[in-house]
Amino acid sequence: MALVTSLMVAEKKCRKCGEIKPVVEFHKNRHNSDGYAKWCKECRRVYNKAYGEKKRAVRETKKCCRCKVVKKLSEFHYDEIYKAKYSRLCKSCSPISPRDKRPNQKTNRCIDCGVAVSYGAERCVSCASKRRRKRAEDSIAYKDRLNRAKNYSEEATLTVFIYGLALPNGEIFYVGQSLQPEQRFVAHRSKGTPEVMKKIDELLSKNLSPRLVIFEECDSKMAMEKEAFWIANMLLTGHPLLNRNIPNFRLMGLEVADFIDKQKKLYQATP
16 A cells, blocks of 8 residues: 555655655655655765764774773774773873783783683683693692592402303303392393393293393402403303404404413412
8 A cells, every 4th residue: 555655646845854855856665654765865865974974983082981081092002802992091091001911911812822812811711721730630639639549449349240141941142240230130121232132022022031140259350351251151162142242352363262261360360
């Protein structure tokens, strides 16, 4: 409806100068009922020119935050950390540039790695964190805590069970280690490897269930060697193991029998 009305209007009165002019002397504005602006093009041009000169004059001056005097930008120190690119205090109130007062000497950069940092900071977050960590590591208290933790880890030992999952006919199809083998035995159905879970599901579908076999108890420090020994031993005796770490023996360049011979000395030396 506004478009039809605008075609019917031939002349319009300018709200700024009060003159009646043809509609071609007005900018189009679809928000008005007649489809044209309220001011003519000449009045709008004069207004925009005056407004631009006023804004430029404002941009060329700045008010000092201390003396509250409006001065030219040349009376302020250039500083890139501010949005206006000039310091808040004029040169009369602050003869020395804020950049010269910073510890990193005008660069506003980290003194270690050289990346940009915020005002007043000597180092970036990463370098400051590394420096604090190094100072902490050099302290006597930190070394004492580290020694106590190391001694505790050497003294604290846990009992680990080397277990196996057996078929109803007695064949072992998995060898593992756990602090709580009974709970681990129950969890194998939902949290085990896909091969083991599939094997258990096949047994359950035939109304059969695997059995838990405890091979031995050992120290937590020897758990890996004991587990590797029993895996190799079960393979040598023909048990169809589904362990994923069986190919590790091949990567070591050893056959299963050679691996057992290599582990027997260590195995017999431990209680």
